[in-house]
Amino acid sequence: MKKTEIITRLAPTPSGYLHRGNFYNFLLNWLFARQRGGKVFLRLDDLDSDRAKPEFVEAIFKDLEALGLDWDIGPSGPDDFYRKWSQKHRTDRYVELIKTLSDKGFTYVCNCSRKSLAEQGFSGDYPGICRSKGLVFQEDVSAVRFNRSAFGVDSGDPVVLRKEGISAYHIGSICDDIDYGITHVFRGNDLKYSTQIQKEIALAAEIVAFDKIQFHHHELLLDTEGQKLSKSGGNAARNQPDSLITEFARWMGYSVPEGATLKIQELMDFPLSII
Ligand SMILES: [Zn+2]
Known part of the structure; x- marks a missing residue:
């Protein structure tokens, strides 16, 4: 072998x-x-x-x-x-993975900014508030997040595609x-x-x-x-x-x-x- x-x-x-x-x-x-x-x-x-x-x-x-x-x-x-x-x-390769995640229903659009979250009293882990909003992606406004709910996690959904259109780390x-x-x-x-x-x-x-x-x-x-x-x-x-x-x-x-x-x-x- x-x-x-x-x-x-x-x-x-x-x-x-x-x-x-x-x-x-x-x-x-x-x-x-x-x-x-x-x-x-x-x-x-x-x-x-x-x-x-x-x-x-x-x-x-x-x-x-x-x-x-x-x-x-x-x-x-x-x-x-x-x-x-x-x-x-x-970039194309990374977007392909993001697309796979989206096709399988593991992503959602998030329009929150750090400032808007702070104004609502949130700090630290992202609280998942856009998970069920069904937002439509808007260039320069929206980020795409990975939804961790399937893993029993309520918060901390990481950004996979940033507002600037760049794949995340x-x-x-x-x-x-x-x-x-x-x-x-x-x-x-x-x-x-x-x-x-x-x-x-x-x-x-x-x-x-x-x-x-x-x-x-x-x-x-x-x-x-x-x-x-x-x-x-x-x-x-x-x-x-x-x-x-x-x-x-x-x-x-x-x-x-x-x-x-x-x-x-x-x-x-x-x-x-x-x-
Ligand atoms: Zn959000």
């Missing part, structure tokens, strides 16, 4: 500089594949065009190179990314994970909810392949005050890649002698204890 090849992915979002937590996550995905003779896919989540910026795209490539993280599938650099790999080239992520044959995804605990939503969407659309992807969630790297990292880690990756790799090893529970630094190759036999 042919053994399925392992494929993991690095999925940075070019809407800001990456922080140490992002790099640790990439190292984990990369190591898991490399230790098993698998492949690595690099995907830049750039559907959110308002926030994706060229300088951040460029920084991603520089940072990955400095860390010694390579990949087998994906853009070779910024130019190749814009030419062939931007998620914007895959979950749709791009699901399609890309399937189309590029991803087998394992390691992501932070903060994305557990996203994984749940994506599984529901895939189930609703009857995408059997998505069920075969193994999702693992790991503890987040916290700052010295115990808060989740959100800001850029400065130029940690580019200026001190070895110290970042050493920190990663310690985070994984590996005892590294004081003052020693590790190179990425030295992690090849290293047990990935947190997964």
Whole structure:
């Protein structure tokens, strides 16, 4: 029997500089594949065009190179990314999934804005108020939401098609994970909810392949005050890649002698204890 090849992915979002937590996550995905003779896919989540910026795209490539993280599938650099790999080239594919969901009755039109929801006293998860309104889609006014009621959920229906006509993150992520044959995804605990939503969407659309992807969630790297990292880690990756790799090893529970630094190759036999 042919053994399925392992494929993991690095999925940075070019809407800001990456922080140490992002790099640790990439190292984990990369190591898991490399230790098993698998492949690595690099995907830049750039559907959110308002926030994706060229300088951040460029920084991603520089940072990955400095860390010694390579990949087998994906853009070779910024130019190749814009030419062939931007998620914007895959709009038709994403719309196809949204259409499948709609055909199966899992979507509805929502005309709420953040402001109108706030005025009605709603905050946090979307309360599902347009679910049964039967609204007709209007360009630049309407969004399309995925209806979670079939899964026994009353709120938090995610937008799948934004008002600007752009497919939302979950749709791009699901399609890309399937189309590029991803087998394992390691992501932070903060994305557990996203994984749940994506599984529901895939189930609703009857995408059997998505069920075969193994999702693992790991503890987040916290700052010295115990808060989740959100800001850029400065130029940690580019200026001190070895110290970042050493920190990663310690985070994984590996005892590294004081003052020693590790190179990425030295992690090849290293047990990935947190997964
Ligand atoms: Zn609504």
